[in-house]
Amino acid sequence: MNILVTGGCGYVGSVLVPALLADGHRVTVVDTQWFGNFLPQHPALQIIKEDVRNTDTVPVSGIDAVVHLANIANDPSVELNPTLSWEVNVLATQQLAERAAAAGVRQFIYASSGSVYGIKEEEQVTEDLPLVPVSVYNKTKMVAERVLLSYCGRMKIHNIRPATVCGLSPRMRLDVSVNMLTLQALKNGRITVFGGQQVRPNIHIQDMVNVYRHFLANPALPDGNYNAGFENISILDIANRVVERVPAEIVVTESNDPRSYRQNSDKLIGTGYVQRYSVADAIEELIASYGAGALQDVEQCYTVKWMKRLGLVA
Numbered sequence: 001m002n003i004l005v006t007g008g009c010g011y012v013g014s015v016l017v018p019a020l021l022a023d024g025h026r027v028t029v030v031d032t033q034w035f036g037n038f039l040p041q042h043p044a045l046q047i048i049k050e051d052v053r054n055t056d057t058v059p060v061s062g063i064d065a066v067v068h069l070a071n072i073a074n075d076p077s078v079e080l081n082p083t084l085s086w087e088v089n090v091l092a093t094q095q096l097a098e099r100a101a102a103a104g105v106r107q108f109i110y111a112s113s114g115s116v117y118g119i120k121e122e123e124q125v126t127e128d129l130p131l132v133p134v135s136v137y138n139k140t141k142m143v144a145e146r147v148l149l150s151y152c153g154r155m156k157i158h159n160i161r162p163a164t165v166c167g168l169s170p171r172m173r174l175d176v177s178v179n180m181l182t183l184q185a186l187k188n189g190r191i192t193v194f195g196g197q198q199v200r201p202n203i204h205i206q207d208m209v210n211v212y213r214h215f216l217a218n219p220a221l222p223d224g225n226y227n228a229g230f231e232n233i234s235i236l237d238i239a240n241r242v243v244e245r246v247p248a249e250i251v252v253t254e255s256n257d258p259r260s261y262r263q264n265s266d267k268l269i270g271t272g273y274v275q276r277y278s279v280a281d282a283i284e285e286l287i288a289s290y291g292a293g294a295l296q297d298v299e300q301c302y303t304v305k306w307m308k309r310l311g312l313v314a
Helices: 013-024 075-080 080-102 136-150 175-188 205-217 235-245 278-290 304-308
Strands: 002-008 026-031 045-049 065-068 105-112 156-162 162-167 190-194 197-206 224-228 231-234 249-253
Touching: 002 013, 002 105, 002 231, 013 105, 013 205, 045 231, 065 080, 075 080, 075 304, 080 105, 080 136, 105 205, 136 156, 156 175, 156 205, 162 175, 162 205, 162 224, 175 197, 175 235, 175 278, 190 235, 197 205, 205 224, 231 235, 235 249, 235 278
Parallel strands: 002 026, 002 065, 026 045, 065 105, 105 156, 156 224, 162 197, 190 249
Antiparallel strands: 197 231
């Protein structure tokens, strides 16, 4: 297939794109490259340095499927510049979907977020529960989902709601919970946990990549929203799992972050998807990478810090 991956130079995209190439697909990546480009050269790969807001420059002719990863990610980053986030996460998504549908693209896979549910007390947070977004980021994802569902019938629409992703990537992020807490233990011998009782779903980056590959391989799956998260763990539990492998002190402080939600991914599992990786795998990989000197704690690995450095603030 000819696949367009927006945001393909990002944390997940930098693992997904090589996997798609290994599967035999031709891949076009559109990315601002604000955080760099770590993709290897490949005869079946075209990389375009461009902002998805410039929708007319995004090639859709001859594309079979779109994997739309490009977005301003996570709550703190979005709060830096809410207008930018609405433009990227919602407006550009709608414009890209319109052009894709008009060009005959058959499938549109959207990277939404499990955080669209907001604060949920239910033990089983399934796709049919009402969404109560509590942040601008959550709201942009919810609106983009609903915009995309309006294109059902013109192309297959699969909105994926990922849990918090963890694990190694060439474009590393150290501001997501498992990665951040593991690095703190390795580097400082001390983990700072804010609150700790908030429950978050998690997914290993290799499973995240495999979920997208699963939908590309099964484009006839029903349109709609799909949770993608397998381990619902409190932040304190993540810290405890880390210190089982890396001796470190855990310091718990107060938090003003109330976000707590679980995910039930039975709908995804019902399509035949099988989870293969875990939080424990991610912790082990991070430990090995740090020990080999490959895991570098640099500003570019922190989205908010790097956006500020680039001047991407309101």
